[in-house]
Amino acid sequence: MAEVLVYVDHVDGAVRKPTLELLTLARRIGEPVAVALGAGAENTAAALAEHGAVKVLTADAPEFAEYLVVPKVDALQAAYDAVSPAAVLVPSSAEGKEIAARLAVRIGSGIITDAVDLEVGDEGPVATQSAFAASFTTKSRVSKGTPVITVKPNSAAVEAAPAAGAVEALPVTFSALATGTKVTSRTPRESTGRPELTEAAIVVSGGRGVNGAENFGIIEALADSLGAAVGASRAAVDAGWYPHSNQVGQTGKSVSPQLYIANGISGAIQHRAGMQTSKTIVAVNKDAEAPIFDLVDYGVVGDLFQVVPQLTEEVNSR
Numbered sequence: 001m002a003e004v005l006v007y008v009d010h011v012d013g014a015v016r017k018p019t020l021e022l023l024t025l026a027r028r029i030g031e032p033v034a035v036a037l038g039a040g041a042e043n044t045a046a047a048l049a050e051h052g053a054v055k056v057l058t059a060d061a062p063e064f065a066e067y068l069v070v071p072k073v074d075a076l077q078a079a080y081d082a083v084s085p086a087a088v089l090v091p092s093s094a095e096g097k098e099i100a101a102r103l104a105v106r107i108g109s110g111i112i113t114d115a116v117d118l119e120v121g122d123e124g125p126v127a128t129q130s131a132f133a134a135s136f137t138t139k140s141r142v143s144k145g146t147p148v149i150t151v152k153p154n155s156a157a158v159e160a161a162p163a164a165g166a167v168e169a170l171p172v173t174f175s176a177l178a179t180g181t182k183v184t185s186r187t188p189r190e191s192t193g194r195p196e197l198t199e200a201a202i203v204v205s206g207g208r209g210v211n212g213a214e215n216f217g218i219i220e221a222l223a224d225s226l227g228a229a230v231g232a233s234r235a236a237v238d239a240g241w242y243p244h245s246n247q248v249g250q251t252g253k254s255v256s257p258q259l260y261i262a263n264g265i266s267g268a269i270q271h272r273a274g275m276q277t278s279k280t281i282v283a284v285n286k287d288a289e290a291p292i293f294d295l296v297d298y299g300v301v302g303d304l305f306q307v308v309p310q311l312t313e314e315v316n317s318r
């Protein structure tokens with residue numbers, strides 16, 4: 001059976017959920033061979049094996065932490081050369097997309113970014129993407145070289161499938177470019193204790209209707225009752241009510257959770273671009289004509305200051 005390379009996103013050996021989703025999708029195409037790099041890479045093996053990795057290629061070197069993406073591209077290319085895979089799957093983070101694009105250029109392959117699903121076609125993997133602010137979905141396949149595909153978080157339900165997960169050290173020779181851009185400092189963001197916006201299974205967002213930074217507490221309370229991340233429309237961000245890192249939409253983040261709850265958000269096309277692929281969409285808006293109601297699965301016409309606290313109370317009581 002063909003092997004499929006899966007680039008592992010992990011923090012000190014803790015594998016992030018989008019990688020487990022990639023393993024689930026990779027198994028549709030072939031046998032997943034995972035590539036884990038940097039500090040703690042070897043500690044990823046158990047979780048990766050549990051989700052179907054037949055082999056885990058690991059490498060650690062100071063270059064992975066001290067320089068930007070090129071050392072990781074060098075390592076992924078080394079894995080590609082060693083395995084000759086049928087496809088290379090990479091999580092669709094900003095870093096993942098850069099790594100994937102650089103690898104595709106180096107190996108002379110086509111690339112598909114931000115896939116939301118993968119299936120097996122007669123001539124290789126077929127990826128589903130959403131296009132034109134999620135107004136359409138398209139299916140495409142790479143027609144040149146080995147498909148390099150980045151997949152958005154929450155594109156598949158994680159399924160366990162125990163496999164060997166044999167750990168092998170990956171020999172990497174760094175290219176001249178690898179040390180070209182050095183990381184000079186890192187400033188960790190203060191943790192809110194909530195899930196990362198782009199990876200969260202549930203996102204609760206607030207817009208201009210929230211009417212002030214001080215009122216975002218009710219959005220956060222609903223999010224916390226559901227174990228959700230908090231999102232915001234650009235209007236709320238531009239007003240200084242919530243950080244830009246939480247903005248959902250064309251010029252913010254793109255999310256695809258199981259459940260998206262939009263509160264006091266009108267549903268402008270630029271906001272929809274970042275959330276329209278959510279599996280279930282709920283909106284609370286006092287204007288029954290608000291465009292957001294065109295795309296919701298469940299809509300509540302009402303004042304969010306009444307509806308949201310009631311919803312939070314109901315969730316907390318269960």
Ligand code: FAD
Binds near residue numbers: 236247263284290
């Ligand atoms: P509004 O459109 O003002 O809607 C507020 C809604 O709240 C209304 O529907 C109102 O009925 C409702 N409301 C008010 N009070 C209450 C209440 N008490 N209870 C319930 N409902 C209430 N926008 C983004 O979100 N993300 C982006 O990334 C983004 N990128 C952009 C890029 C470009 C190039 C441009 C031009 C625009 C972009 N925008 C983006 C802006 C976008 O066009 C809209 O202006 C923005 O999304 C509106 O935010 P909103 O829905 O919160 O505000």
